[in-house]
Amino acid sequence: MSRYSLHFPIRVPDDVLVELGEFTGKFWSDSLGQEPFVIEAIRNYIKPAPPAPQQPVEATEAGYQWKQVFLPEGTRLRASFGRQPYFATVVGAEIKYDGHAVSPSCFANLHGSGNRNAWKAVWLRLPGSNEWLLADVCRSARKAAIARLHGDGAQADSQRSRAPERLPQGLDQPPPAARQFVPRQTEIRSPSVSAAPKGNGAQPKSSSGRSARRRKRRAAKQSPGNP
Known part of the structure; x- marks a missing residue:
């Protein structure tokens, strides 16, 4: 004071x-x-008072399925025309605007020429969030999540297909190497050059005939009756 x-x-x-x-x-x-x-x-x-804590939003299965994007019950939709925003809310499984059920495209084109792309014209605020996100951004994020999910599954399947099949216990080790039978190789010798081939009509060596005659002459000279 x-x-x-x-x-x-x-x-x-x-x-x-x-x-x-x-x-x-x-x-x-x-x-x-x-x-x-x-x-x-x-x-x-x-000195403003602290904001009241936000109550946790109970999970619900109700909502509107917009292509790849699921809008839970309580999602707010916002579009604008002439810089004047207008809003809709997901109630149950429908998008309600002024008490009437509308589609996202119908909501985006309530005013104007009627050729606006709802993904580019509608903003979303999910339950429990204070942030507005363009519907097209939510769709891109959802597509990327789906691609990652399918990519991880395909990679796991590919790895399983490349992995070798596991044998039962006790059979997963290869048996000891068996002795290999190596046939004995018989050495084949070439015939001697000095050996004469034997065959039909073979003639005795001339040296053997002369030696026999010399032995006969020596034997005749040594005979007692021969002077």
Whole structure:
């Protein structure tokens, strides 16, 4: 509490005083009656109250299936025409605008020439989120997630197909190497050059005939009756 009392007039527009009087029930000319509300408003502006914690959104299976993108119940849709936004909400399994069920394309073309692409014209705010996302961005993210899912599955199948089939326990080791039978190779010798081939009509060597005659002559000379 300040020990000084400062009194400075502050000008407030007439329309604000009238609105404050209607809100508080104090007539605008009753400055003393409106003073506590003015002080409270100033203090709340200087030090605003902390925001209330968001309640967790319960998971629900209800919603609208828009091609690859699923819009859970409670999803807000926003489009605009002439810089004036208009909104729709997913209720159950339908998109409701002004109490009527509409398709995304119908909602995007409620105003204008009717040839707008809903993916490019509609913004989405999912339940529990404060962020608006273009519908086309949500579709691209969903397509990428589906491609990754199918890509991982195909890669796993490819790896399983390349993996060798595992044998039962005890048969997964190859048997010891068996001794290989190597037939003995018989050495084939070429015939000797000095050996004469034997065959029909073979003639005895001439050297053998001369030796026989010499032996006969020596035997005849050594005979006792021969002078």
